[in-house]
Amino acid sequence: MIRLETFIGNYLKRRENVSSPFWIMVRKEISDQIRSWRFIVLLSLIVLTFLGATLVAMGNIREVVSEVKDTDNLFLYLKLLTTTEGSLPPFHVFLSFLGPLLGIGLGFDAINSEQQRGTLIRIMAQPVYRDNFLLSKFVSALILVGVLLLTLTMLMVGSGIILTGILITPEEILRILGYLFVCIVYIGFWLGLSIFLSIRFKQATTSALTGIGIWLFFTVFYQIIVNLTVKSLMPDAYRLSDAALLRYNELAMDLLRLAPSQLYTDATTTLLMPAVRSLGPITMEQMVGAIPSPLPFMQSLMIVWPQVSGLVSVTLALFALSYYLFMRREIRS
Amino acid sequence: MFEPIIELKGLSKYYGRFKAVDRLDLTVKKGEIFGLLGPNGAGKTTTILMALGLTEPSSGTVYVCGHNATKAPIDVKRKVGYLPDSVSFYDDMTAIENLIYIGELNGMTRSDARERALEMLRTVGLEEAFYNKKTATYSRGMKQRLGLAEVLLKRPEIIILDEPTLGLDPSGVKSFLELILHLNRNQGLTVLLSSHHLHQVQKVCDRVGIFVKGELITEGNINSLSDNLFTGSSYEVHVTLKERINMSWQHEQELLLLKGVQKISTENDSIDITCNADVTPDIVRFFVDNGYDVMGVQRKEYGLEDIYQKYFETSITENISV
Numbered sequence: 001m002i003r004l005e006t007f008i009g010n011y012l013k014r015r016e017n018v019s020s021p022f023w024i025m026v027r028k029e030i031s032d033q034i035r036s037w038r039f040i041v042l043l044s045l046i047v048l049t050f051l052g053a054t055l056v057a058m059g060n061i062r063e064v065v066s067e068v069k070d071t072d073n074l075f076l077y078l079k080l081l082t083t084t085e086g087s088l089p090p091f092h093v094f095l096s097f098l099g100p101l102l103g104i105g106l107g108f109d110a111i112n113s114e115q116q117r118g119t120l121i122r123i124m125a126q127p128v129y130r131d132n133f134l135l136s137k138f139v140s141a142l143i144l145v146g147v148l149l150l151t152l153t154m155l156m157v158g159s160g161i162i163l164t165g166i167l168i169t170p171e172e173i174l175r176i177l178g179y180l181f182v183c184i185v186y187i188g189f190w191l192g193l194s195i196f197l198s199i200r201f202k203q204a205t206t207s208a209l210t211g212i213g214i215w216l217f218f219t220v221f222y223q224i225i226v227n228l229t230v231k232s233l234m235p236d237a238y239r240l241s242d243a244a245l246l247r248y249n250e251l252a253m254d255l256l257r258l259a260p261s262q263l264y265t266d267a268t269t270t271l272l273m274p275a276v277r278s279l280g281p282i283t284m285e286q287m288v289g290a291i292p293s294p295l296p297f298m299q300s301l302m303i304v305w306p307q308v309s310g311l312v313s314v315t316l317a318l319f320a321l322s323y324y325l326f327m328r329r330e331i332r333s
Numbered sequence: 334m335f336e337p338i339i340e341l342k343g344l345s346k347y348y349g350r351f352k353a354v355d356r357l358d359l360t361v362k363k364g365e366i367f368g369l370l371g372p373n374g375a376g377k378t379t380t381i382l383m384a385l386g387l388t389e390p391s392s393g394t395v396y397v398c399g400h401n402a403t404k405a406p407i408d409v410k411r412k413v414g415y416l417p418d419s420v421s422f423y424d425d426m427t428a429i430e431n432l433i434y435i436g437e438l439n440g441m442t443r444s445d446a447r448e449r450a451l452e453m454l455r456t457v458g459l460e461e462a463f464y465n466k467k468t469a470t471y472s473r474g475m476k477q478r479l480g481l482a483e484v485l486l487k488r489p490e491i492i493i494l495d496e497p498t499l500g501l502d503p504s505g506v507k508s509f510l511e512l513i514l515h516l517n518r519n520q521g522l523t524v525l526l527s528s529h530h531l532h533q534v535q536k537v538c539d540r541v542g543i544f545v546k547g548e549l550i551t552e553g554n555i556n557s558l559s560d561n562l563f564t565g566s567s568y569e570v571h572v573t574l575k576e577r578i579n580m581s582w583q584h585e586q587e588l589l590l591l592k593g594v595q596k597i598s599t600e601n602d603s604i605d606i607t608c609n610a611d612v613t614p615d616i617v618r619f620f621v622d623n624g625y626d627v628m629g630v631q632r633k634e635y636g637l638e639d640i641y642q643k644y645f646e647t648s649i650t651e652n653i654s655v
Contacts, residue, residue, distance in 0.1 A: 019437075021437075021438045021440075024434070024437045024438055025438070028434055032423075032425070035425065117421050117424075118417060118419045118420070118421040119421055119422065119423060121387070121417050122415075122417060122420075122421075122422075122435075122483075123438070124387055125385060125387065125410060125413075125414075125415040125417070126410060126435060126438040126439060126487075127407045127408075127410040127411045127438070127439060127440075128407075128438055129407065330388060331387060332378065332382060332387075332388075
């Protein structure tokens with residue numbers, strides 16, 4: 001028993017003093033990011049948006065709450081995150097187009113700037129694995145994003161508790177954590193994309209522009225293109241049966257869901273609004289006998305499971321692609 | 334003391350159809366300073382990167398300290414310090430912070446790394462006032478010294494320096510090379526350095542290899558090198574006369590009979606004579622005795638610089654014509 005204790009003690013002592021090269025790199029990356037102007041700019045952008053959205057929600061919360069009849073299912077904090085008066089979109093919608101900017105901003109020069117400066121080859125000449133370097137870039141930015149969003153949300157919940165005196169329910173905690181997870185994965189997707197571009201392109205500006213281009217394509221043009229395509233495929237709407245119309249509608253939705261921002265919006269809306277029961281059109285037959293009450297967390301999660309797994313898998317696929325590219329890369333500057 | 338520490342066998346690297354390194358065989362012995370010399374684009378850096386396992390060879394093997402550099406690069410990198418040709422550091426970190434980071438990546442604790450970093454900064458002779466300055470403010474020479482401190486930080490068995498004298502002023506080159514020599518003699522470090530300035534590094538290298546267009550032309554002790562390349566014909570005498578000389582010059586055969594003279598070429602009023610010994614007085618006497626008016630005599634001696642020039646210029650002109 002004593003031996004076991006000394007063993008554990010020694011192990012902990014070792015852990016304390018000598019971290020693995022991977023965590024040393026992560027630590028260095030995080031401190032670099034925090035001290036950079038770029039992060040301060042992105043941070044203030046996100047914080048301002050969050051404050052704006054929350055203040056608007058706080059201003060309207062009285063009206064929204066007074067409409068709720070079932071006080072067991074108040075979901076005050078979810079409402080704080082989603083309520084809006086129309087002038088400013090709620091925070092999670094804001095994040096669907098600010099998130100990509102955050103991801104691209106944190107990753108667009110991850111590899112190529114180090115290669116250009118000649119620091120990459122110095123690090124690679126140390127006894128560290130190449131993939132650890134890449135992973136440290138990804139993980140450090142994700143940790144930053146995660147801490148940032150978690151802090152903001154906790155601040156919001158904390159001030160809500162102080163102002164209203166209403167405690168947060170476990171259901172809400174689960175939903176908010178789920179929402180944060182989706183946010184981090186969504187930003188992780190854009191981060192993975194920008195790191196991939198930073199390996200692919202030697203100039204940081206090229207990779208930044210390409211990243212922004214892809215982001216604009218998905219936020220602005222993709223919807224237009226999908227709508228146009230489906231409309232041109234669809235015969236005259238008046239002659240179609242309801243079932244056929246529904247099929248075309250579903251086709252359009254499916255195509256839209258190829259865009260990560262759509263997956264993100266679907267997932268966060270469902271998680272933050274327990275009243276949302278379906279992400280597509282529902283027929284009257286399906287609604288018959290349904291009780292108009294909020295869904296439990298697990299049921300909401302079931303609805304968005306495909307969206308969440310889609311986001312996670314596309315993020316992992318992008319990272320795997322960058323990994324493949326980086327491992328075979330000539331690293332001389 | 335013949336203990337091979339770096340062994341390259343049949344090492345080749347192709348970029349598409351371009352041969353960067355072509356079937357290179359090279360052995361570096363423990364404790365020596367080996368100079369890899371060659372013009373730009375000769376494949377020196379590629380060879381070094383393959384020795385570190387940073388680039389995969391197209392064929393052939395590299396063994397460094399008994400480890401296969403391609404298959405076990407981490408083991409090699411633990412024992413080899415590498416200074417790239419363009420040293421650069423994280424600009425927003427101080428010299429000490431840069432070194433501590435590298436030390437930690439090599440498995441030192443933070444406090445060990447700091448201690449070792451200070452020790453190494455003193456060894457390479459960097460002024461103490463600069464230890465806590467950001468490296469963005471460093472001059473080229475200081476960066477080079479800081480780079481050397483970083484290389485030594487991990488207690489390497491071998492240090493590989495890629496163009497260490499590049500961009501340094503003459504006094505900087507001198508003191509930097511003295512530092513390397515000092516480390517080699519006192520700490521028994523094996524040094525592999527590459528350069529395209531033969532005269533800068535010939536003082537410190539125990540052996541050199543001349544490397545042109547991916548091939549090792551010759552290697553060996555610096556003194557024996559000229560004998561290998563220019564067996565015999567190492568002097569050239571250039572004589573200018575007052576009168577013009579005809580195409581069929583009657584004294585040519587007689588001059589060739591002189592001891593040591595190997596080749597004669599004439600053009601208008603000047604004669605180039607190649608010989609394997611310094612027979613300049615005999616040649617002058619020959620012309621005077623035969624009644625020629627000698628206007629000038631120049632004696633040219635082949636040095637290492639000429640050997641080098643010869644190889645390098647041919648490769649450079651070929652590169653331009655391609």
